[in-house]
Amino acid sequence: MPLSVVWFKRDLRTTDHAPLMNAITQCVQNGDELLLVYLFEPEMLAHPTTSSRHLCFQWQAIQGLNQRLVSQGLSLKIHPLQASAADVFKWLHSQHQLQFLFSHEETGLRYTYERDLNVKNWCARNDVVWNETPQLGVIRGLQNRKRWSYRWHANMRKPPIKVDFNPWLKAGLLPCIPEWPSPWKMTAPPKPTHEHDVLGKGPFQMGGEEQAQQLLTSFIKDGRIENYQKHISKPEESRQSCSRLSPYLAWGQLSMRQVFQALEACESKTMAHRAFGSRLRWHCHFIQKFESEHRIETENMNRGFDDMTVVTNGDNLLRWMNGDTGIPFIDACMRCVRETGYLNFRMRAMLVSFLTHHMGHSWKDGVNHLARCFLDFEPGIHFCQFQMQAGVTGINTLRIYNPVKQGLDHDPDGLFIRKWVPSLQEVPLAFVHEPWRMPPLELAMQGGxxxxxxPMIDIKATARQARSRLWTFKNHPAVRAEAQRILNVHVDTRYQRRRRP
Ligand SMILES: Cc1cc2nc3c(=O)[nH]c(=O)nc-3n(C[C@H](O)[C@H](O)[C@H](O)COP(=O)(O)OP(=O)(O)OC[C@H]3O[C@@H](n4cnc5c(N)ncnc54)[C@H](O)[C@@H]3O)c2cc1C
Incomplete structure (x- = not known):
């Protein structure tokens, strides 16, 4: 019997899932067998952005979905396999007459792009039809941003795809249950080929479509959104007052349309609702940038910065990665994200600013480390944001965050610092943000x-040097020419006038 396969990628959910619905329709029409797979591919396990927390999050989602499918009386399940797409599809073709492949389009890392090209060519050579559906309002092959925002809104307002298994059940069709080659079978989440640094063991947010829906309800309906703007820049309070939906959106356990429509359904809209809504659009805006120019995974977005001198100091880099710079607020933020997988936007920006501006390193030295730390790692947002904060786009306002000022503004009582840097527990509040200012007597009383x-470096002196370095470059003709190119490709013409380089 011919076979239709749904290839789950960053979309482990059964609601608002066009490929799943299309596959069911296809099977009902043709009497095909149906198979659902998720692949933990060798390239994914070996990639420097991958960490165990990502793999566990996906694994938990698969377990949750399979339980749900069973509870609905369906004999279907998602098969997690440790194998490459090429091997799996070739094998299915030879053993089970694979004819139709259904998936969402993916805007991912270079290896996923190259893999998809190979799968596409293989499908064409073997008469397998690969039906790919766009998601997130991201448009493939886009040349510029004319009317992008309008198209995004129109897309978000479309009714979510209702996945209905009933026609499939009524037709009495069967799921395909292959006897997989043994090395592919999995009974536990895989480990990355080599863990690059020892990160914390959690607690992390738990993966799963159900968890995502509960979080969405608690944010929008049960009122967590009320303090959204008030707390968005606070490292501790943001953990409760921000939506915390990012891992579910990044790994597709919730669709952007579901979140957008839950927000639209609110009767009264406050500033918080509007601010949150803008960020949903930003999510897709950044992924669209990456879709259009994915070379920025490894290269400066603005090539004019290619000649900028950068520092390479392995010891300092390690101290930054471990949260051991001696600057309390930086260390608290890094330790927190290593342990919990989450940090609010401003503090993420500050960590990058410290690495690239104060320490003078290239963004490339830290981008994979934070990708491994963030449970919500989303390539399209991550690489773009990293470069923005590093000041190498030439179109964004340059921000050099002073970590002491940030600490005083957003953790005035030093509670966040004391939580994550226990050696500062007993230090008086007057010195908790700058322990190096403690008088010798006080220091001695602390046993130090x-x-x-x-501190690892002098914050003020290094900020001064960074400012002059970046401003000199920003006015360079090559940087300005590239900035104009970036505006033309990635920014809606309506906003270009305001952001002229
Ligand atoms: C250096 C750096 C790297 C980042 N890497 C990632 C990443 O890998 N994955 C990721 O999802 N976000 C990333 N962000 C953006 C942002 O920090 C997180 O989306 C946000 O903190 C997640 O928390 P939340 O879900 O509570 O967000 P909320 O404030 O509740 O926002 C709702 C959703 O909007 C989107 N969003 C919010 N802020 C932004 C933003 N500034 N840009 C784009 N989308 C946004 C996210 O999908 C988020 O879940 C990064 C920011 C920086 C500065």
């Missing part, structure tokens, strides 16, 4: 000395 509280 000048060396033990010395």
């Amino acid at each position: 000395d000048t060396r033990s509280v010395a």
Whole structure:
């Protein structure tokens, strides 16, 4: 019997899922067998952005979905396999007459792009029809942003796809249950080929479509959104007052349309609702940038910055990665994200600013480390945001965050610092943000000395150097020419006048 396969990627959900619905329709029409797969591919496991927390999050979602399918009386399940797409589809073709492949389009890392090209060519050579559906309002092959926002809104307002298994059940069709080659079978979440640095063990948010729906309800209907803007920049309070939907959106366990429509359904709209709505659009805006120019995974978005000198200091880099710079607010933020997988936007920006501006490193030195730390790692947002904060786009306002000021503004009582840097538990509030300012007597009472509280670098001097370095470059003709190109490709013409380089 011919076979239709749904290939789940960053879309482990059964609601608003066009490929799943299309596959069911196809099977009912043709009497095909149906198979659902998720692939933990060798390239994914070996990739420097991958960490165990990502793999567990996907694994949890698969387990949750399979339980739900069973509870609905369906004999279907998602088969997690540790194998490459090429091997799996070739094998299915030879053993089970694979004819139709259904998936969402993916805007991912270079290896997923190249893999998809190979799968596409293989399908064409073997008469397998690959039916790919766009998602997120991201448009493939887009040349510029004319009317992008309008098209995005129109897309978000379309009714979500209702996945209905009833026609499939009524037709008495069967799921395909292959006897997989043994190395592909999985009973536990896989480990990355090599963990690059030892990150914390959680607690992390738990993966799953049900968890995502509950979080959405608690944010929009049960009122967590009320303090959204008030707390968005606070590292501790944001954990409760921001939506925390990012891992579910990044891994597709919730569709953007579902979140957008839940927000639209609110009767009264406050500033918080509007601010949140804008960020939903930003999510897709950044992924669209990556879709149009995915070379920025490894190259400066603005090539004019290619000649900028950068520092390479392995010891300092390690201290930044481990949250051991001696600057309390930086260390607290890094330790927090390593342990919990989450940090609010401003503090993420500050970590990048510190790495690239104060330490003078290239963004490339830290981008994979934070990708591994963030449970919500989404390539399209991550690489674009990293470069924006590093100041190498030439079109964004340059921000050099002073970590002491950020700490005083957003953790005035030092509670967040004390939570994550226990060695500062007993330090008086007056010095908790700058322990190096402690008088010798106070220091001695804390059992420390000048060396033990010395910051890794001088924040003010390094900020001055960074400012002059970046401003000199920003006015360079090559940077300005590239900035204009970036505006033409990635920014809606309506906003270009305001953002002229
Ligand atoms: C250096 C850096 C790297 C980042 N990497 C990622 C990443 O890998 N994945 C990721 O989802 N976000 C990333 N962000 C953006 C942002 O920090 C997170 O989306 C946000 O903190 C997630 O928390 P939340 O779900 O509570 O967001 P909320 O504030 O509740 O926002 C709702 C949703 O909007 C989107 N969103 C919010 N802020 C932004 C933003 N500034 N840009 C784009 N989309 C946004 C996210 O999908 C988020 O879930 C990064 C930011 C920086 C500065």
